Amino acid sequence: MYHELGLGERDLSQSEPRYPRYVIPVTEFEDQMASLKASGLRGVTVTEALQFASPAVAITFDDGCETDLVAAAPVLQRIGFGATFYVIAGFVGNRSYMSREQVRELCDSGFEIGCHSMTHPCLTDLDDAGLRREIHHAKVMLEQITGKAVEHFSCPGGDYDARIIQVAKASEYRSMATSAPRANSPATDQFALGRVPIKRGLKPESFQKLCRGRTLWKLNLQVGMQAGARSLLGNGRYYRLRAAILKK
Numbered sequence: 001m002y003h004e005l006g007l008g009e010r011d012l013s014q015s016e017p018r019y020p021r022y023v024i025p026v027t028e029f030e031d032q033m034a035s036l037k038a039s040g041l042r043g044v045t046v047t048e049a050l051q052f053a054s055p056a057v058a059i060t061f062d063d064g065c066e067t068d069l070v071a072a073a074p075v076l077q078r079i080g081f082g083a084t085f086y087v088i089a090g091f092v093g094n095r096s097y098m099s100r101e102q103v104r105e106l107c108d109s110g111f112e113i114g115c116h117s118m119t120h121p122c123l124t125d126l127d128d129a130g131l132r133r134e135i136h137h138a139k140v141m142l143e144q145i146t147g148k149a150v151e152h153f154s155c156p157g158g159d160y161d162a163r164i165i166q167v168a169k170a171s172e173y174r175s176m177a178t179s180a181p182r183a184n185s186p187a188t189d190q191f192a193l194g195r196v197p198i199k200r201g202l203k204p205e206s207f208q209k210l211c212r213g214r215t216l217w218k219l220n221l222q223v224g225m226q227a228g229a230r231s232l233l234g235n236g237r238y239y240r241l242r243a244a245i246l247k248k
Ligand SMILES: [Zn+2]
Pocket: 062, 063, 116, 120, 156, 157
């Protein structure tokens, strides 16, 4: 799971202090894709990965930043890998995000466009109408832009529950990606796919291990502890407490 790539002196799409850790310099991304290829694994779209024809790594990008098209796509094309780009429908055309034409161009060049909600809220806080707007209407909007079916959804912030899965299914998605760091297999629920966030400065050997599904238990433990704190405190208090701790 990638987000924005760092490209020269470009401004980032978000100013939140923790955000830059998710911004991988494009050279680091290129090295990671080369090491994936050298190890005999292929980078593929979510649609291809879900066929489970051979061991592969689904490459995904969240948010729909402009660097998806101008930085990530050229690297992937050079190496011959596929990828799925989950776009925030309501942010299309905003500064540092792709325009409608750019989303269309990314789709037309053979990459897969998925949906990452309309406005990137915490989905578990929304009522039914809110979920329909964020999950269903966002899909329709992206389909109008690309002219193709948008079949895969990824949850903003990784938050989801049974209601969200139900709305995703009713909106005719084929899969939903979470941020739970686990490897997927034919036995995995396609509406609770695992993904591993790639952060800046990851060591090449750690990247290789993650791509092979090793060491994911450590990440799972961390996420489990975070989720525990969140359900005890509620989302709002959890995020305020986390922000307070991180400032120290
Ligand atoms: Zn996101």
